[in-house]
Amino acid sequence: MEDVKKTEAWIDESLPVDWGKIKEEAVGEILPHHMKLWWYCLGGVPAIMFLMLVISGIMMAFYYVPYPSEAYESVARITNDIPFGWWLRSIHRWCAELMVVTVSLHAIRVFATGAYRHPREFCWISGSVLLLLTLGAGFTGYSLCYTQTSYWAMTIGTGIAGKTPIIGDFLSRFMLGGDSIGEATLNRFFILHAAIIPSIIFLMIFVHIVLIRLHGVAEHIVGMQRELIKGLSRGDE
Ligand code: HEM
Known part of the structure; x- marks a missing residue:
C-alpha cells in the first residue's frame, strides 16, 4: 500500500497533470437524451473503423510490394x-466498406436533422472533407490489388480527375506519375493510401471532434417539435 502511494506521488511530481480534469473533459460531458438513439451517434463508427484500418493496414504494409510486377502476388x-x-x-476490407457506408449515413443524418446549420458550418465543412478523403482512401486502396478491375478503376478515376476544370491535366499527371498507368502510378497510390490520406483524415477527425465539443451536439429539432405539438394538443401553456 505504502509502495502504491509512493508510486502515485512520484507520478504526480514527475507528470504534474490534472488527470481528473482531463478525464472530466474527455468523458464527463452530459449528453442530451436524444444522443441515446443510435442514428444520432453514428459519427463514432467511422472513427472506430478508421482506427482498425490503420492497425490492419500497418500490419499488411510489412508484406505488400507496390510494384506492378509484384503487387498482385504480394x-x-x-x-x-x-x-x-x-x-x-478481410478486416481491412470490411472496415473500409463500413467506413464509407457509416460516414455517408452519418452525413445523411446530419443533413436530415438540420444539424449542419449555423453555428455548425465548420463541422459540416470538415465533415465534407472527411467524406471526400474516405472515398479517396477507398479508391486508392482498391487500386493497390492491381487486378483487372482495379487497373480499370485507376484508368477511370484518373480519367475523371483529368476532366477537372483548369487543374485537370496537372491532377491526372500527378496521379499517374506520367502519361499512363505504370510503376510510378502504383507507388503514388500506395503513398497516398498508406501515408498522406490517413494522416489528413487523422488531423481532420481531430478538428471535427474539437469543433463538435466546442459547440456541443445540436438540439433534436424534430423531437422538440413533436414534444411541442403533443404539449399543445394536451393544452399545455
Ligand atoms: C471520418 C468521418 C467522420 C467522423 C469520424 C465523424 C465524427 C463525428 C462525431 C463523433 C460526431 C458527434 C455526433 C455523432 O456521433 O453523430 C459528429 C457530428 C457531426 N458531424 Fe461528423 N464525422 C465524420 C464525417 C462527417 C461528414 C461526412 C459530415 C457531413 C458532411 C459530418 C458532419 C457533422 C456535423 C455537422 C456534426 C454535428 C452534428 C450535431 O451536432 O448533431 N461529419 N461527427
Missing part, C-alpha cells in the same frame, strides 16, 4: 501464406 501471399493474413485483409 496480395495473394498475404491472403494465402502469411499467418492470419486472410483475416487482416
Whole structure:
C-alpha cells in the first residue's frame, strides 16, 4: 500500500497533470437524451473503423510490394501464406466498406436533422472533407490489388480527375506519375493510401471532434417539435 502511494506521488511530481480534469473533459460531458438513439451517434463508427484500418493496414504494409510486377502476388501471399493474413485483409476490407457506408449515413443524418446549420458550418465543412478523403482512401486502396478491375478503376478515376476544370491535366499527371498507368502510378497510390490520406483524415477527425465539443451536439429539432405539438394538443401553456 505504502509502495502504491509512493508510486502515485512520484507520478504526480514527475507528470504534474490534472488527470481528473482531463478525464472530466474527455468523458464527463452530459449528453442530451436524444444522443441515446443510435442514428444520432453514428459519427463514432467511422472513427472506430478508421482506427482498425490503420492497425490492419500497418500490419499488411510489412508484406505488400507496390510494384506492378509484384503487387498482385504480394496480395495473394498475404491472403494465402502469411499467418492470419486472410483475416487482416478481410478486416481491412470490411472496415473500409463500413467506413464509407457509416460516414455517408452519418452525413445523411446530419443533413436530415438540420444539424449542419449555423453555428455548425465548420463541422459540416470538415465533415465534407472527411467524406471526400474516405472515398479517396477507398479508391486508392482498391487500386493497390492491381487486378483487372482495379487497373480499370485507376484508368477511370484518373480519367475523371483529368476532366477537372483548369487543374485537370496537372491532377491526372500527378496521379499517374506520367502519361499512363505504370510503376510510378502504383507507388503514388500506395503513398497516398498508406501515408498522406490517413494522416489528413487523422488531423481532420481531430478538428471535427474539437469543433463538435466546442459547440456541443445540436438540439433534436424534430423531437422538440413533436414534444411541442403533443404539449399543445394536451393544452399545455
Ligand atoms: C471520418 C468521418 C467522420 C467522423 C469520424 C465523424 C465524427 C463525428 C462525431 C463523433 C460526431 C458527434 C455526433 C455523432 O456521433 O453523430 C459528429 C457530428 C457531426 N458531424 Fe461528423 N464525422 C465524420 C464525417 C462527417 C461528414 C461526412 C459530415 C457531413 C458532411 C459530418 C458532419 C457533422 C456535423 C455537422 C456534426 C454535428 C452534428 C450535431 O451536432 O448533431 N461529419 N461527427
